[in-house]
Amino acid sequence: MKCPTAETSQRTINSTGLSIRTNNLLTPSFLVKSPMGESKTRPTYFCRNCENPLALGEDLISKKFVGASGPAFMFSHAMNVVVGPKIGRKLITGSYVVADVTCSKCGETLGWKYVETFDLKQRYKEGMFVIEKLKLTKNY
Ligand SMILES: [Zn+2]
Numbered sequence: 001m002k003c004p005t006a007e008t009s010q011r012t013i014n015s016t017g018l019s020i021r022t023n024n025l026l027t028p029s030f031l032v033k034s035p036m037g038e039s040k041t042r043p044t045y046f047c048r049n050c051e052n053p054l055a056l057g058e059d060l061i062s063k064k065f066v067g068a069s070g071p072a073f074m075f076s077h078a079m080n081v082v083v084g085p086k087i088g089r090k091l092i093t094g095s096y097v098v099a100d101v102t103c104s105k106c107g108e109t110l111g112w113k114y115v116e117t118f119d120l121k122q123r124y125k126e127g128m129f130v131i132e133k134l135k136l137t138k139n140y
Pocket of ligand 1: 050
């Protein structure tokens with residue numbers, strides 16, 4: 001009498017195991033790659049609108065930038081963003097070629113990327129991302 005009962009319960013466990021395996025496949029690759037301890041010491045910045053991860057704390061270069069809607073952060077690298085077409089833009093510090101940066105998940109405009117500068121003093125900004133603070137949420 002005991003054996004059939006055991007078989008039935010095992011089948012239930014197996015089907016649960018299958019659904020767990022499917023969930024693992026959906027886990028974003030950034031969560032798998034980074035060690036668990038790292039996320040505690042280095043804040044990661046997310047899209048405030050859809051919680052799409054956008055940048056790592058270790059890639060934060062400056063918090064002193066000013067965007068269209070207020071304070072903005074400069075990052076050396078950004079992820080899960082869509083870089084738009086190049087646009088020539090005159091800013092307070094000089095003329096630049098920039099590209100608008102939008103969230104790859106929700107399409108929200110986040111800031112811009114410095115593609116090219118014409119002033120040697122500003123050249124360090126090339127390839128950097130400026131994301132408005134209002135568009136970000138921070139996780140530790
Ligand atoms: Zn988003």
